[in-house]
Amino acid sequence: xxxxxxxxxxxxxxxxxxxxxxxxxxxxxxxxxxxxxxxxxxxxxxxxxxxxxxxxxxxxxxxxxxxxxxxxxxxxxxxxxxxxxxxxxxxxxxxxxxxxxxxxxxxxxxxxxxxxxxxxxxx
Numbered sequence: 001x002x003x004x005x006x007x008x009x010x011x012x013x014x015x016x017x018x019x020x021x022x023x024x025x026x027x028x029x030x031x032x033x034x035x036x037x038x039x040x041x042x043x044x045x046x047x048x049x050x051x052x053x054x055x056x057x058x059x060x061x062x063x064x065x066x067x068x069x070x071x072x073x074x075x076x077x078x079x080x081x082x083x084x085x086x087x088x089x090x091x092x093x094x095x096x097x098x099x100x101x102x103x104x105x106x107x108x109x110x111x112x113x114x115x116x117x118x119x120x121x122x123x
Contacts, residue, residue: 005071027072032057036065037085040075041093044084 006012006026008019013029015022028034032054039045039053051062066083069075074089085092107113 005068007072027068030065030068032061032065033069036062036069037074037089037092038096040083040085040089041096044078044080044082046082050083 004010006018006023008023010018010023012018012023012026014025028037035054035057036050039050045053047059047062047066051057051059054062066075069089073086074092075083076086078084
C-alpha cells in the first residue's frame with residue numbers, strides 16, 4: 001500500500017486541513033472501497049468470497065483496499081480469519097439505505113421505468 005490512508009486532521013484530497021468529511025470522502029472514494037464495505041454489510045467474508053462478490057476484482061487491489069479500510073478502523077479480521085466490518089464500519093449501514101434508495105430512483109428516472117425496485121419502500 002503505497003499511499004497514505006486518509007485520516008481526519010491530515011491533508012487529504014479536497015482539504016489541506018483534513019476536514020473529517022473530506023477525509024471520509026477520500027477514503028470511500030477510492031476504487032472498490034465502497035463495494036468492499038457494501039459486500040461486508042451482511043457479515044464476514046473470506047478473501048476469495050469477497051473477491052468473487054466484488055466481480056473478481058484483482059487480488060492486489062482488494063488487498064490494498066482491505067489494508068486501508070483496516071487502518072481506518074472500518075474493517076477487521078474475525079476469529080475465523082474472515083474480513084468483517086468493525087462497529088465503526090457497521091455504523092455506515094444506515095447511510096447506505098438512503099443512498100441506495102436515491103440511486104434506485106435515479107436509475108428508474110433515467111431508464112423511464114416507473115415501477116418501484118424490488119425490496120425498496122420508495123416508489
